[in-house]
Amino acid sequence: MRILITGAAGMIGRKLTARLLADGSLGGRPIRQLILHDIVSPEAAPPHLALTGDLGGSAATLIAHRPDVIFHLAGVVSGEAEANFDLGYGVNLDGTRALFDAIRAADYLPRVVYASTSAVFGGPFPEEIPDDFAPTPQSSYGTQKLIGEALLSDYTRRGFFDGIGLRLPTICVRPGKANRAASSFFSGIIREPLNGLPASLPVARDWVHTMASPRAAVGFFLHAATLDSSPIGPRRNLTLPGVAVTVAEQIEALRRVAGADVVALIRDEPDAAVWAIVQTWPRRFAASRAKALGFQAETSFDQIVQAYIEDDLRRV
Amino acid sequence: MRILITGAAGMIGRKLTARLLADGSLGGRPIRQLILHDIVSPEAAPPHLALTGDLGGSAATLIAHRPDVIFHLAGVVSGEAEANFDLGYGVNLDGTRALFDAIRAADYLPRVVYASTSAVFGGPFPEEIPDDFAPTPQSSYGTQKLIGEALLSDYTRRGFFDGIGLRLPTICVRPGKANRAASSFFSGIIREPLNGLPASLPVARDWVHTMASPRAAVGFFLHAATLDSSPIGPRRNLTLPGVAVTVAEQIEALRRVAGADVVALIRDEPDAAVWAIVQTWPRRFAASRAKALGFQAETSFDQIVQAYIEDDLRRV
Numbered sequence: 001m002r003i004l005i006t007g008a009a010g011m012i013g014r015k016l017t018a019r020l021l022a023d024g025s026l027g028g029r030p031i032r033q034l035i036l037h038d039i040v041s042p043e044a045a046p047p048h049l050a051l052t053g054d055l056g057g058s059a060a061t062l063i064a065h066r067p068d069v070i071f072h073l074a075g076v077v078s079g080e081a082e083a084n085f086d087l088g089y090g091v092n093l094d095g096t097r098a099l100f101d102a103i104r105a106a107d108y109l110p111r112v113v114y115a116s117t118s119a120v121f122g123g124p125f126p127e128e129i130p131d132d133f134a135p136t137p138q139s140s141y142g143t144q145k146l147i148g149e150a151l152l153s154d155y156t157r158r159g160f161f162d163g164i165g166l167r168l169p170t171i172c173v174r175p176g177k178a179n180r181a182a183s184s185f186f187s188g189i190i191r192e193p194l195n196g197l198p199a200s201l202p203v204a205r206d207w208v209h210t211m212a213s214p215r216a217a218v219g220f221f222l223h224a225a226t227l228d229s230s231p232i233g234p235r236r237n238l239t240l241p242g243v244a245v246t247v248a249e250q251i252e253a254l255r256r257v258a259g260a261d262v263v264a265l266i267r268d269e270p271d272a273a274v275w276a277i278v279q280t281w282p283r284r285f286a287a288s289r290a291k292a293l294g295f296q297a298e299t300s301f302d303q304i305v306q307a308y309i310e311d312d313l314r315r316v
Numbered sequence: 317m318r319i320l321i322t323g324a325a326g327m328i329g330r331k332l333t334a335r336l337l338a339d340g341s342l343g344g345r346p347i348r349q350l351i352l353h354d355i356v357s358p359e360a361a362p363p364h365l366a367l368t369g370d371l372g373g374s375a376a377t378l379i380a381h382r383p384d385v386i387f388h389l390a391g392v393v394s395g396e397a398e399a400n401f402d403l404g405y406g407v408n409l410d411g412t413r414a415l416f417d418a419i420r421a422a423d424y425l426p427r428v429v430y431a432s433t434s435a436v437f438g439g440p441f442p443e444e445i446p447d448d449f450a451p452t453p454q455s456s457y458g459t460q461k462l463i464g465e466a467l468l469s470d471y472t473r474r475g476f477f478d479g480i481g482l483r484l485p486t487i488c489v490r491p492g493k494a495n496r497a498a499s500s501f502f503s504g505i506i507r508e509p510l511n512g513l514p515a516s517l518p519v520a521r522d523w524v525h526t527m528a529s530p531r532a533a534v535g536f537f538l539h540a541a542t543l544d545s546s547p548i549g550p551r552r553n554l555t556l557p558g559v560a561v562t563v564a565e566q567i568e569a570l571r572r573v574a575g576a577d578v579v580a581l582i583r584d585e586p587d588a589a590v591w592a593i594v595q596t597w598p599r600r601f602a603a604s605r606a607k608a609l610g611f612q613a614e615t616s617f618d619q620i621v622q623a624y625i626e627d628d629l630r631r632v
Contacts, residue, residue, distance in 0.1 A: 132450045143470040154459040
């Protein structure tokens with residue numbers, strides 16, 4: 001089979017590529033070729049293909065390979081989509097639509113797995129968000145992802161492809177450097193101490209947030225690529241499960257896994273601006289449909305810490 | 317003030333135009349000019365303007381008049397959007413986005429009132445749909461309207477305009493001829509008998525549906541154009557109220573208003589195809605937020621019958 005990954009040079013794209021190369025097959029079928037696309041060149045050795053360019057301009061070329069499975073991960077991230085209105089809509093909406101229209105024009109029926117986000121939700125929220133809770137995004141990124149979800153559902157209903165949208169929880173522990181996203185500290189308070197560096201905690205320790213590891217995210221994508229989609233019904237966008245814990249519980253997990261000396265590197269440095277943003281975020285998701293369909297996240301934050309240690313620590 | 321109406325030649329567009337001309341003012345401010353746009357030429361006498369063309373191509377010209385209020389009613393209807401995929405997306409999505417982008421480019425802050433629809437909802441439903449129920453449309457029309465809602469919210473949040481989206485219930489009694497929409501009979505069983513014609517009832521008499529008159533719809537648009545939008549908050553798309561009645565209650569109202577001889581013109585002619593479609597539709601809406609914001613529909617189906625008699629019967 002052939003598999004296309006858009007956004008293949010991103011953090012999840014690289015991990016998904018590595019996993020597919022290691023497995024050599026997907027859903028029991030040998031992988032003949034990966035087609036890796038991004039705006040910067042992804043790494044690929046023959047027989048795999050690396051293609052670079054704007055998604056809108058590349059879509060027809062990518063789909064001409066008639067990939068059996070398409071992982072659509074490409075996108076401008078939330079901070080950038082908020083800072084640059086035209087870029088966000090151009091990539092996240094127009095790029096997605098160009099990809100979907102290229103599939104429609106090719107007239108076959110691939111599986112499309114679409115990376116959506118819990119940022120489609122905007123408050124006020126119930127303590128736990130049920131699957132039928134209305135998404136009302138409060139960012140351009142969330143809006144663009146929600147529009148992609150709506151297109152995915154309609155193109156699937158029309159029979160243009162077999163689409164599944166995945167609303168990912170916050171991915172933690174992200175490897176690499178801290179970034180300026182308000183959510184950066186959820187990874188930072190685990191990653192920096194494990195690397196012997198001090199970490200700043202800008203919010204209250206009793207704040208609840210839902211997270212899954214990069215390894216779990218790759219598992220979500222693989223499961224979505226291979227599951228029987230007929231039981232999903234017309235609601236093709238799934239809110240995924242994760243581990244809902246307080247910041248204090250994150251830190252306790254780190255202590256259990258790595259010890260008190262590591263935890264001592266975390267410093268409470270309240271930041272009113274970060275706190276104001278974080279308080280607008282969802283805390284827990286029921287994710288009932290995704291769980292019933294077999295999507296599995298970690299069951300404890302200890303496992304999330306362990307996944308980082310095994311997959312990323314000292315590999316930089 | 318200047319007021320733009322897109323889709324001005326449609327049924328609601330014509331009634332809204334007539335009402336604005338009769339009132340001569342909106343929210344206490346004299347109307348200096350109506351700018352009426354449609355793909356077929358709307359009727360307009362000076363100082364009012366009639367403009368004809370594709371919305372995408374016309375948007376910048378329309379917005380160059382800097383209308384203070386924009387009623388965006390233009391759209392391809394559900395049956396047509398389902399039959400012609402490209403036309404539906406071209407008008408309902410691209411046309412809406414072109415209009416919104418023209419406003420953004422003009423850099424001022426008009427009120428935009430957007431005609432959305434209860435067709436953004438797709439089953440399964442609770443008996444009464446609450447305001448925070450997730451829209452999962454099962455038509456391309458509903459998908460396109462939902463995307464317009466998402467854009468409206470984001471453009472409002474960004475400060476490009478002050479938008480309010482209105483999810484209209486089924487409008488009944490529609491004047492004129494029956495059409496081939498599955499919902500046509502909701503109007504037909506009232507309109508045809510009042511015009512001395514037989515009417516076919518294709519569904520069970522205990523089916524519940526929510527309706528409002530064309531007069532109420534015009535009232536919704538005028539209220540949305542003039543209300544203080546600050547109490548709405550970030551969720552700018554409102555599910556509107558209507559009269560939720562069974563078909564039997566519709567018919568009883570017709571009997572009270574027009575007598576048994578008129579009602580005798582209705583014939584039960586079950587149609588499995590229509591029944592299958594109708595059963596996928598929402599029955600009742602809580603519409604709590606819209607009611608709290610002062611949106612008012614009729615309170616009985618008798619009033620809906622009366623509105624048709626007063627506004628449309630013998631005016632054809």
